[in-house]
Amino acid sequence: MNDTTPAVLTNTPGSKRSPSPVPRRGLLFGALSSAFAAATVAARAEPPEIAADVDPSSLLNRLIARTSFGFTDAERTRAAQLGYAGYLEYQLNFAAINDSAVESSLSALTTLTMAPLDLYNVQPATISNQLTEATIRRAAFSNRQLFQRMVEFWTDHLNIDITTDQSRYIKTVDDRVVIRGNALGTFRAILTASAHSPAMLNYLDNDASTRISPNENYARELLELHTMGSDGGYTQQDVEQVARCFTGWTRGSGATHGQFRFNPSTHDTAQKIIFDNTPYRRVIPARSASNGELDGMDVLDSLVRHPSTAAFIAKKLTRWFIGEDAPQSLIDSVAAAYGTGDGDIKAMVRRALSPNAVASASPKLKRPFHAFVGPLRSLPTVVNSTSTLRSLLDAAGHRPFYWGPPDGYPDTITYWSGFLLPRWNFGASLLFVSNGGNPGISGIMVDVSTFLDGLDTVDAMLTQISDALFGGEMPPAEKARIGNYLAVSFGSQIRQREAIGLAIGSPSFQWY
Amino acid sequence: MIHGCPEYLALSRRGFLRVAGSGAALAAAASAPAWLPRVALAKDYRSGQRDVLISVFLRGASDGLSMCVPWGEAAYYAARPTTAIARPDSTNPDRAINLDGFFGFPPGFAPLIPAYQDGNLLVVHATGSTDSSRSHFDAQRFMEVGKANDATLGTGWLGRHLQTTSPLVPGSTLRGVGIATGLQKTLVGGPQTLPIPNLDNFGLTGSTSSRIDRLSAIGDLYDLVPDPLHSTAQNAIDTMALLDQIEFANYVPQGGAVYPTFSTGVAFESAAALIRAQVGVEAIAIDVTGWDTHATQGSGVGSLNNLMSQLAQSLAAFHRDMFATTAPSVTVVVTSEFGRRLAENGTQGTDHGHGNCMLVMGHQIDGGRVLRNWPGLAAGQLYENRDLEVTIDYRDILAEVVQARLGNNNLSTIFPGFTPTIRGVTL
Numbered sequence: 001m002n003d004t005t006p007a008v009l010t011n012t013p014g015s016k017r018s019p020s021p022v023p024r025r026g027l028l029f030g031a032l033s034s035a036f037a038a039a040t041v042a043a044r045a046e047p048p049e050i051a052a053d054v055d056p057s058s059l060l061n062r063l064i065a066r067t068s069f070g071f072t073d074a075e076r077t078r079a080a081q082l083g084y085a086g087y088l089e090y091q092l093n094f095a096a097i098n099d100s101a102v103e104s105s106l107s108a109l110t111t112l113t114m115a116p117l118d119l120y121n122v123q124p125a126t127i128s129n130q131l132t133e134a135t136i137r138r139a140a141f142s143n144r145q146l147f148q149r150m151v152e153f154w155t156d157h158l159n160i161d162i163t164t165d166q167s168r169y170i171k172t173v174d175d176r177v178v179i180r181g182n183a184l185g186t187f188r189a190i191l192t193a194s195a196h197s198p199a200m201l202n203y204l205d206n207d208a209s210t211r212i213s214p215n216e217n218y219a220r221e222l223l224e225l226h227t228m229g230s231d232g233g234y235t236q237q238d239v240e241q242v243a244r245c246f247t248g249w250t251r252g253s254g255a256t257h258g259q260f261r262f263n264p265s266t267h268d269t270a271q272k273i274i275f276d277n278t279p280y281r282r283v284i285p286a287r288s289a290s291n292g293e294l295d296g297m298d299v300l301d302s303l304v305r306h307p308s309t310a311a312f313i314a315k316k317l318t319r320w321f322i323g324e325d326a327p328q329s330l331i332d333s334v335a336a337a338y339g340t341g342d343g344d345i346k347a348m349v350r351r352a353l354s355p356n357a358v359a360s361a362s363p364k365l366k367r368p369f370h371a372f373v374g375p376l377r378s379l380p381t382v383v384n385s386t387s388t389l390r391s392l393l394d395a396a397g398h399r400p401f402y403w404g405p406p407d408g409y410p411d412t413i414t415y416w417s418g419f420l421l422p423r424w425n426f427g428a429s430l431l432f433v434s435n436g437g438n439p440g441i442s443g444i445m446v447d448v449s450t451f452l453d454g455l456d457t458v459d460a461m462l463t464q465i466s467d468a469l470f471g472g473e474m475p476p477a478e479k480a481r482i483g484n485y486l487a488v489s490f491g492s493q494i495r496q497r498e499a500i501g502l503a504i505g506s507p508s509f510q511w512y
Numbered sequence: 513m514i515h516g517c518p519e520y521l522a523l524s525r526r527g528f529l530r531v532a533g534s535g536a537a538l539a540a541a542a543s544a545p546a547w548l549p550r551v552a553l554a555k556d557y558r559s560g561q562r563d564v565l566i567s568v569f570l571r572g573a574s575d576g577l578s579m580c581v582p583w584g585e586a587a588y589y590a591a592r593p594t595t596a597i598a599r600p601d602s603t604n605p606d607r608a609i610n611l612d613g614f615f616g617f618p619p620g621f622a623p624l625i626p627a628y629q630d631g632n633l634l635v636v637h638a639t640g641s642t643d644s645s646r647s648h649f650d651a652q653r654f655m656e657v658g659k660a661n662d663a664t665l666g667t668g669w670l671g672r673h674l675q676t677t678s679p680l681v682p683g684s685t686l687r688g689v690g691i692a693t694g695l696q697k698t699l700v701g702g703p704q705t706l707p708i709p710n711l712d713n714f715g716l717t718g719s720t721s722s723r724i725d726r727l728s729a730i731g732d733l734y735d736l737v738p739d740p741l742h743s744t745a746q747n748a749i750d751t752m753a754l755l756d757q758i759e760f761a762n763y764v765p766q767g768g769a770v771y772p773t774f775s776t777g778v779a780f781e782s783a784a785a786l787i788r789a790q791v792g793v794e795a796i797a798i799d800v801t802g803w804d805t806h807a808t809q810g811s812g813v814g815s816l817n818n819l820m821s822q823l824a825q826s827l828a829a830f831h832r833d834m835f836a837t838t839a840p841s842v843t844v845v846v847t848s849e850f851g852r853r854l855a856e857n858g859t860q861g862t863d864h865g866h867g868n869c870m871l872v873m874g875h876q877i878d879g880g881r882v883l884r885n886w887p888g889l890a891a892g893q894l895y896e897n898r899d900l901e902v903t904i905d906y907r908d909i910l911a912e913v914v915q916a917r918l919g920n921n922n923l924s925t926i927f928p929g930f931t932p933t934i935r936g937v938t939l
Binding site for chain 1: 571572645646647648649650666690692693694695700706707708709710713714716717718719722725726729730732733734736737740741744745748752801802804806807857858859861863864896
């Protein structure tokens with residue numbers, strides 16, 4: 001027996017939807033139900049003003065949670081030193097953060113820096129696996145956590161399925177140049193880079209679109225998914241005009257295999273008009289074929305400046321950080337931070353993560369990648385291989401770069417809340433060790449001896465688990481239940497490991 | 513008080529041990545095939561006059577003009593110089609298979625001919641949603657929700673069917689299954705409904721000796737929280753126990769059926785095992801991807817025909833397994849968000865269009881024909897001058913199936929704001 005109380009575990013029917021006791025700051029569980037209700041009902045209430053009772057360290061926790069893949073002692077200490085605004089600026093100014101440790105751990109992944117032409121001499125599986133390993137390691141171990149979360153955002157926004165045709169070889173270049181090169185730059189820059197990405201042009205069939213018969217696939221998704229949104233005010237005629245503007249945007253061959261190429265001979269040189277009969281009407285003049293690339297640049301310029309684009313990007317970015325029930329007033333404010341010129345990504349992120357917004361945000365459901373990478377970051381973990389973890393992500397439906405359609409992995413509670421088993425199994429497998437000493441996820445070992453070293457009570461262990469994985473805010477009721485699990489055979493390292501696995505599978509660990 | 517016997521009770525509370533421990537179940541287990549679950553056999557599904565429904569969604573907008581070729585239309589051949597499927601009477605070996613003197617199946621659909629000839633397979637043409645969206649994502653959502661442009665409707669039509677009808681098997685812990693990692697919008701809102709990508713692998717990992725203990729802890733932890741995680745966790749725990757008792761790997765199809773080993777075939781085989789187990793599953797959603805054929809779709813041979821062939825092989829195996837034998841009564845509906853443009857593009861593919869075809873297969877479906885109100889493909893007959901018109905709303909078909917085969921009359925809840933025209937798709 002131990003001194004934790006089992007009282008909260010009586011499961012009377014009436015207690016199921018009114019959990020008790022309420023966590024310390026009264027936020028998590030109460031807000032969970034409102035988060036889902038708000039996400040599933042169109043009408044959304046205005047957010048409450050910043051709660052007066054949100055204590056500063058809890059607010060810092062929430063900032064770290066929203067800007068990272070998981071807590072570490074170092075980040076919590078740094079945030080406490082820098083304060084809310086200072087820590088946010090520190091993460092936004094990512095280039096100044098020393099990240100040499102994680103980057104040097106990637107040195108064996110030679111395809112990450114390989115030129116396009118050389119990639120075509122490598123097996124696609126090798127390229128894909130190396131990019132996935134780098135993505136996992138950077139998410140787990142990079143000090144530039146906000147940057148990595150923005151990489152995740154843009155990877156979905158400008159989705160390319162790495163199993164398709166040319167992407168098998170050159171998605172890694174898109175990741176390097178388009179996504180990581182511009183994740184906290186300007187929207188104009190990332191959109192323009194994407195439009196010149198041979199992997200994207202191939203994925204959406206623009207590389208074969210010609211004057212004779214333009215292919216609308218890229219043009220439509222450029223308008224619908226990349227910039228204005230499906231209700232952004234464009235027409236089928238606009239899709240056709242934009243497709244004509246981008247004829248000739250293709251990829252090279254021979255020495256320029258895998259690189260962007262504008263082919264004047266397949267470009268439609270005639271005049272086009274986009275957004276006709278709207279205030280954003282633009283005539284794209286007839287041009288010589290050799291100047292034809294300017295057509296697409298004109299389109300991109302119009303799209304970057306269109307207010308529907310600012311609104312669409314702002315809404316998606318705000319929901320990324322704050323959640324599906326992000327208030328329209330906040331989205332409008334983020335859209336204002338986009339500006340009227342190039343789309344200032346840092347300014348938008350800064351606005352979306354303002355203290356009031358974070359303080360009043362409902363908890364957001366982690367997607368499997370987030371839930372799986374976090375514990376590697378928060379627990380003392382040695383990662384030698386990510387191949388089994390990659391398979392677990394696949395089974396959970398969230399392997400990086402494996403989403404087929406161009407809309408990217410969903411970011412909604414409805415989509416991700418149904419399949420909980422992989423989350424429980426991740427916790428169970430991560431902490432499992434066979435009789436022979438092999439970890440449940442091969443290549444990844446959690447050092448539980450170090451983690452729980454010197455802790456000789458159930459409560460001390462629970463505090464350690466809560467500090468590492470929950471920023472010290474694990475709900476008392478969950479602590480109590482896991483404490484009971486630990487107490488059954490206290491001192492057994494197998495039991496301790498399983499208790500940590502249960503904490504990773506617990507309801508509150510699924511939210512941030 | 514937390515471990516030992518109470519854990520048994522905790523699991524029992526959630527439903528399955530109570531069933532598995534009953535005398536009837538033990539008696540049934542003695543004579544049932546090995547792959548069947550050791551649970552009480554439900555009443556014969558067939559006697560209940562209610563079908564199990566399988567909803568198949570072809571993601572990416574399938575080319576209905578290839579799935580059911582209007583070979584009697586000269587305009588079809590004029591618009592598709594490289595992607596048309598040749599007339600049944602042509603000398604091309606990869607030609608269409610004549611159905612009724614006007615329409616034909618592509619070569620890849622040859623496996624479906626027996627189901628068509630048996631009268632179990634109905635093709636509906638020039639159907640779909642009348643909404644004009646050519647966005648995959650909007651159009652899929654609209655179709656799965658059952659209504660276009662209504663942001664207040666967050667649940668799917670099949671989910672609302674489950675909401676508004678009593679369980680096929682009283683006390684069933686699993687009524688709806690999406691064979692997917694994220695629940696298909698079609699099923700959202702359904703009670704006792706989960707996404708399960710692999711029915712044969714739905715159990716807790718880690719040490720087997722502590723498995724019951726850990727499951728009990730997980731159940732208690734999720735008892736503490738509100739929905740959606742509360743319900744999905746309890747459903748998952750119940751379902752783990754349920755599926756653990758069905759040996760999917762040892763499932764023996766009837767009628768000599770052999771399911772293909774690619775994912776669509778596996779999904780149909782799992783669905784068949786689940787339906788035959790009669791554990792109360794009454795709605796299953798299956799996705800088939802890869803239909804967004806903007807480039808090099810081929811004609812009577814090629815990538816689209818291969819994709820159609822995979823679908824047809826899977827449906828045909830299911831038909832052979834479930835229709836010639838004493839299996840529960842089933843209806844399968846196959847839909848896609850919209851069709852593709854009549855004219856091919858410059859990359860031997862087709863861009864986003866409008867009207868499409870649907871497939872409906874069932875014991876009580878009036879099949880063996882192409883149901884249509886054919887608008888034609890000539891100039892002046894096309895939707896927005898470029899696409900096949902929609903002359904039969906997809907909800908006409910679904911509503912009749914819901915009413916006649918699923919026994920649910922709450923059509924105004926399932927398809928709000930829509931008054932279906934009964935087209936006579938059921939017997």
